[in-house]
Amino acid sequence: MKYISTRGDATPRSFCEILLEGLAPDGGLYLPEAYPQVDAATLTRWRGLGYAELAFEILSLYIDDIPAADLQALVRKTYTAEVFGTEAIVPLRGLEDGLYLEALSNGPTLAFKDMAMQLLGNLFEYELGRRGEQLNILGATSGDTGSAAEYAMKGKQGVRVFMTSPHGRMSPFQQAQMFSLQEANIHNLAIEGVFDDCQDIVKAVSNDLDFKRRYKIGTVNSINWARLLAQVVYYFAGYLQATQSNEQRVSFTVPSGNFGNICAGHVARMMGLPIAHLVVATNENDVLDEFFRTGIYRVRAGADTHETSSPSMDISKASNFERFVFDLLGRDGVRVQSLFKEALSADGQFDISGEAVFRDASAKFGFQSGKSTHADRLATIRDTDARFGVTIDTHTADGLKVARERREGDVTMIVLETALPIKFAATIEEALGRQPERPAKFEGIEALPKRVTVLPADVQQVKDYIVAHARD
Numbered sequence: 001m002k003y004i005s006t007r008g009d010a011t012p013r014s015f016c017e018i019l020l021e022g023l024a025p026d027g028g029l030y031l032p033e034a035y036p037q038v039d040a041a042t043l044t045r046w047r048g049l050g051y052a053e054l055a056f057e058i059l060s061l062y063i064d065d066i067p068a069a070d071l072q073a074l075v076r077k078t079y080t081a082e083v084f085g086t087e088a089i090v091p092l093r094g095l096e097d098g099l100y101l102e103a104l105s106n107g108p109t110l111a112f113k114d115m116a117m118q119l120l121g122n123l124f125e126y127e128l129g130r131r132g133e134q135l136n137i138l139g140a141t142s143g144d145t146g147s148a149a150e151y152a153m154k155g156k157q158g159v160r161v162f163m164t165s166p167h168g169r170m171s172p173f174q175q176a177q178m179f180s181l182q183e184a185n186i187h188n189l190a191i192e193g194v195f196d197d198c199q200d201i202v203k204a205v206s207n208d209l210d211f212k213r214r215y216k217i218g219t220v221n222s223i224n225w226a227r228l229l230a231q232v233v234y235y236f237a238g239y240l241q242a243t244q245s246n247e248q249r250v251s252f253t254v255p256s257g258n259f260g261n262i263c264a265g266h267v268a269r270m271m272g273l274p275i276a277h278l279v280v281a282t283n284e285n286d287v288l289d290e291f292f293r294t295g296i297y298r299v300r301a302g303a304d305t306h307e308t309s310s311p312s313m314d315i316s317k318a319s320n321f322e323r324f325v326f327d328l329l330g331r332d333g334v335r336v337q338s339l340f341k342e343a344l345s346a347d348g349q350f351d352i353s354g355e356a357v358f359r360d361a362s363a364k365f366g367f368q369s370g371k372s373t374h375a376d377r378l379a380t381i382r383d384t385d386a387r388f389g390v391t392i393d394t395h396t397a398d399g400l401k402v403a404r405e406r407r408e409g410d411v412t413m414i415v416l417e418t419a420l421p422i423k424f425a426a427t428i429e430e431a432l433g434r435q436p437e438r439p440a441k442f443e444g445i446e447a448l449p450k451r452v453t454v455l456p457a458d459v460q461q462v463k464d465y466i467v468a469h470a471r472d
């Protein structure tokens with residue numbers, strides 16, 4: 001299997017060549033040159049597999065430059081009941097008839113990003129060890145991504161993490177999760193500024209190509225292909241749990257921000273998984289819902305990006321969306337380049353509402369969308385608690401609200417649960433008048449000693465810190 005760029009660079013690259021990369025050299029995103037097809041007999045055979053074995057089968061279709069025995073060992077070590085809480089790894093929980101929540105949030109940091117990041121940590125350690133190389137991961141986080149990356153990389157050979165976050169702006173729980181890590185290869189940098197300052201610093205450091213090369217700077221953001229690939233597995237696992245035969249189709253609703261999670265669903269559907277619809281659920285930051293309703297993709301300015309109670313979906317543009325548009329446009333890299341590079345930088349938007357392909361987004365690719373607001377979130381959290389005795393988080397609530405609007409006949413609907421409620425306790429308290437349950441392993445973490453360095457929002461000082469610690 002080879003990988004190509006969404007912007008026309010068709011140089012074939014293997015999985016391990018792109019594993020540690022972000023963007024392709026032409027600024028595009030990597031995708032496989034074709035989607036492997038899973039036939040009915042294979043799907044039937046997969047019904048009996050545990051999660052790690054299923055992951056091995058799916059990853060093997062995309063990775064041909066890691067020996068099978070090594071890949072199998074890596075996935076077995078990643079997807080254990082010990083790390084993810086249950087043998088099923090992603091168990092379904094039934095609400096009303098034919099509607100399920102798929103639990104993706106029982107990993108180390110209680111959000112679905114662990115599903116991919118935990119594998120990435122093991123893949124990075126393996127590949128860096130093979131090459132005899134080191135990597136310094138530099139990132140910016142407002143919460144979920146940074147903690148998932150740190151828990152995946154802590155203690156790993158050859159990898160260090162330098163994670164910037166806005167000083168004093170994460171929830172006490174999120175701060176405690178990250179800052180209580182004592183592993184020497186994890187560096188928390190609290191920046192005196194807002195999240196955008198952190199992102200600007202990461203960009204400035206990465207744009208200094210000399211520095212980047214010299215200090216082996218890398219990232220783990222959501223455009224990484226390996227992260228997306230790891231997420232494909234739980235669409236299969238959800239489908240296989242919800243059905244008895246391959247004749248049945250199911251739909252998925254996905255609380256969405258950067259379009260990484262639902263893009264994995266798109267890949268699963270392209271492989272032949274019988275998915276009826278892929279429903280994109282957004283919060284008040286509705287750039288994706290707007291596109292699927294109107295055919296206009298309009299990136300928001302910082303000032304038009306709302307701070308909401310489902311903060312991990314507060315995006316101004318959706319960084320993985322280009323992957324879907326590449327498929328939607330018949331894999332025309334030149335056209336993708338003209339939309340994402342030229343039109344977006346000139347006008348901040350593009351409009352394909354008048355083109356026949358726009359109808360394909362729903363008719364051929366199965367996409368639908370909907371939007372949810374703070375009031376919807378509160379109502380959905382209350383209703384789910386009252387009717388089913390289940391406390392859901394704010395992002396999952398956005399998904400559930402939109403899923404109910406999109407249900408059709410007897411088609412099973414699976415809503416992806418993307419975080420546990422304890423991460424967003426203030427809104428749960430607002431909805432239910434009580435604190436959400438806290439998993440035992442997080443009891444009292446706010447009181448643990450913290451490892452964090454506070455720095456001004458200054459690129460040079462962050463570089464100096466990296467230089468001082470990059471070879472420890």
Ligand SMILES: *Cc1c(COP(=O)(O)O)cnc(C)c1O
Pocket residue numbers: 111112113144145222255256257258259260261262312313395418419
């Ligand atoms: C990251 C995140 C999302 C958004 O996922 P995308 O892949 O960016 O669409 C939704 N919910 C939670 C809790 C998240 O952490």
